[in-house]
Each structure stands twice: as C-alpha cells, then as structure tokens.
Amino acid sequence: xxxxxxxxxxxxxxxxxxxxxxxxxxxxxxxxxxxxxxxxxxxxxxxxxxxxxxxxxxxxxxxxxxxxxxxxxxxxxxxxxxxxxxxxxxxxxxxxxxxxxxxxxxxxxxxxxxxxxxxxxxxxxxxx
Numbered sequence: 001x002x003x004x005x006x007x008x009x010x011x012x013x014x015x016x017x018x019x020x021x022x023x024x025x026x027x028x029x030x031x032x033x034x035x036x037x038x039x040x041x042x043x044x045x046x047x048x049x050x051x052x053x054x055x056x057x058x059x060x061x062x063x064x065x066x067x068x069x070x071x072x073x074x075x076x077x078x079x080x081x082x083x084x085x086x087x088x089x090x091x092x093x094x095x096x097x098x099x100x101x102x103x104x105x106x107x108x109x110x111x112x113x114x115x116x117x118x119x120x121x122x123x124x125x126x127x128x
Contacts, residue, residue, distance in 0.1 A: 008049035012037075052081045084109065
C-alpha cells in the first residue's frame, strides 16, 4: 500500500485553504488545515506532517515566528516547510529562508508550480 503523505496547510484565508485542499486532495495527499497560527506547533508536533505549507502573513503570530518555533522544537525541526505567501520583497524572502523555510512559493501561485514544489520537498524528505 502506498504511503499517504500528510501535509499541514496554515493559512488564515478560507479561500486559499479550500483551493490548496482541493488541489492536494486531488493528488491523493492527506490534508490537515489550520487557520490559526497558535495551533500550528501543537498540530505539527502531534500529527507529524510530512510537509508544512505556511502562510507568513498571519494574524496574531506571523509566519516568521511560527517557522522559528517549529525549527526550535526537537519534534518538528526536521519537517520541511514551504512558505506560501504574498511577501515578494527580497529582504522578506531572505528572512523567510533565514528563519528556516525550505522553499518559497509566491501567492497567487500556479497549480503546477505548487504541485512541483510539494513533490520536490516530499521527495527530499525529512532533513536529518
């Protein structure tokens, strides 16, 4: 039986969550959706997803803080993280990688690009 990859999607926009869910579910991925930054650490630590798609513009706690928190937790530090965000300034993108993101996808994104990057990160697997 083929392993089903679990992907944690973090976005405060219900339309974006629904879109990503539709795209990835059609590809056979299991989705865990979180619209609230405060839930991310707990969900990531308990569900241990194979990949996290993280919006960096979140209310309450921003994606930079969420990413740093995930990287500093022994349980979640090796889970690949892809920033899916409308931050496009070079300094923001640099910071996204500085806090520990493995990849970056600009919103709005093309479906093929999302799938390509998701497959790449899953193929790379957990960095140990």
